Amino acid sequence: MKRPTMVLYITICCVAFVISKIVISCLLYKKWARKRRIIENSLSGGKMVMFRSTTTQSLCAKFLMRKTMKLSNKDILGSGGYGTVYRLMINDTTTFAVKKLNKGNCERDRGFERELNAMGDIKHRNIVPLHGYYIAPQFNLLIYELMPNGSLDTLLHGKSSKQETLDWATRYKIAVGAARGLSYLHHDCIPRIIHRDIKSSNILLDQNMEARVSDFGLATLMEANQSHVSTVVAGTFGYLAPEYFDTGKATTKGDVYSFGVVLLELLTGKRPTDESFIENGTKLVTWVKEIVEGTREEHAIDDALECFPLEEVKKVFNVAEKCLESDPSKRATMAEVLKMLE
Numbered sequence: 314m315k316r317p318t319m320v321l322y323i324t325i326c327c328v329a330f331v332i333s334k335i336v337i338s339c340l341l342y343k344k345w346a347r348k349r350r351i352i353e354n355s356l357s358g359g360k361m362v363m364f365r366s367t368t369t370q371s372l373c374a375k376f377l378m379r380k381t382m383k384l385s386n387k388d389i390l391g392s393g394g395y396g397t398v399y400r401l402m403i404n405d406t407t408t409f410a411v412k413k414l415n416k417g418n419c420e421r422d423r424g425f426e427r428e429l430n431a432m433g434d435i436k437h438r439n440i441v442p443l444h445g446y447y448i449a450p451q452f453n454l455l456i457y458e459l460m461p462n463g464s465l466d467t468l469l470h471g472k473s474s475k476q477e478t479l480d481w482a483t484r485y486k487i488a489v490g491a492a493r494g495l496s497y498l499h500h501d502c503i504p505r506i507i508h509r510d511i512k513s514s515n516i517l518l519d520q521n522m523e524a525r526v527s528d529f530g531l532a533t534l535m536e537a538n539q540s541h542v543s544t545v546v547a548g549t550f551g552y553l554a555p556e557y558f559d560t561g562k563a564t565t566k567g568d569v570y571s572f573g574v575v576l577l578e579l580l581t582g583k584r585p586t587d588e589s590f591i592e593n594g595t596k597l598v599t600w601v602k603e604i605v606e607g608t609r610e611e612h613a614i615d616d617a618l619e620c621f622p623l624e625e626v627k628k629v630f631n632v633a634e635k636c637l638e639s640d641p642s643k644r645a646t647m648a649e650v651l652k653m654l655e
């Protein structure tokens with residue numbers, strides 16, 4: 314090849330290389346600028362409130378918001394009917410769980426308000442702490458403490474092969490902790506709080522496997538002179554008390570019934586919606602009642618439990634029965650349930 318032709322080729326290659334670099338840089342800049350614009354737009358017109366605590370005192374709201382805006386699918390911890398929950402890592406020692414509720418759905422907006430009303434002032438070792446919230450034009454955020462051991466539902470029914478079976482002592486501890494949290498809501502809060510969605514996926518576990526009641530999106534406040542609150546029936550199939558299902562009147566006894574179903578899940582390792590019940594035309598509650606009547610509790614206990622103290626197990630079956638009385642006036646209160654378990 315002649316020298317001038319070669320120089321021409323090399324020049325063309327160099328120019329093409331430089332142009333492609335410029336184009337790529339422009340595209341990357343455009344993408345970055347777009348992302349930044351979205352973050353700026355989200356930050357403007359929004360209101361961030363962080364409650365004072367040792368975890369939050371050194372945090373700057375703007376820094377927290379910027380971190381929140383960068384959350385993506387890989388940070389998702391789980392999704393529910395009302396929103397998506399993300400893991401938000403601030404630094405090596407501080408991580409939050411952020412629930413994002415998109416606006417525009419009346420029920421979802423009400424859920425956000427209910428959650429704030431119910432949880433704003435609550436501090437109890439068996440309730441998931443709410444650290445703050447963010448209100449923006451397009452969405453709302455709830456900022457909780459991250460529960461590193463996830464939900465009871467995943468621990469009992471999760472499919473991961475790495476997952477260890479929950480031993481009896483841990484199950485018992487979870488039952489007592491959840492009962493303590495619920496009893497606090499019913500008997501020690503003013504006004505009293507009905508949770509309305511007690512189920513295993515709303516019982517989370519902290520680093521010490523201590524149970525924490527979460528998800529107050531349906532929670533209802535009840536003044537001292539009220540015996541019930543009339544609502545549209547909501548909650549989760551399999552956990553709803555029969556009288557609530559029939560009348561829509563929410564009472565603390567409805568939560569007691571749902572807690573009874575959670576006790577059965579801990580004992581039997583079965584979901585209330587387990588397919589085997591549907592196939593046999595029965596329900597978890599009916600099946601267990603028959604077993605307890607025939608004093609055959611050892612046949613209902615979770616197969617995954619290799620050893621367990623039978624007397625203690627029988628006692629918990631009896632407590633569950635007292636929670637699952639079909640007549641709410643005969644059903645135990647949460648304070649009584651806690652006393653029996655403790």
Ligand SMILES: Nc1ncnc2c1ncn2[C@@H]1O[C@H](COP(=O)(O)OP(=O)(O)OP(=O)(O)O)[C@@H](O)[C@H]1O
Binds near residue numbers: 517
């Ligand atoms: N504070 C938290 N720490 C760790 N994981 C959490 C936390 N809060 C929620 N999660 C996870 O996110 C999942 C979704 O939670 P969310 O409360 O939105 O829905 P759900 O209770 O599963 O269903 P629904 O709200 O429809 O009743 C939970 O099952 C749980 O695994």
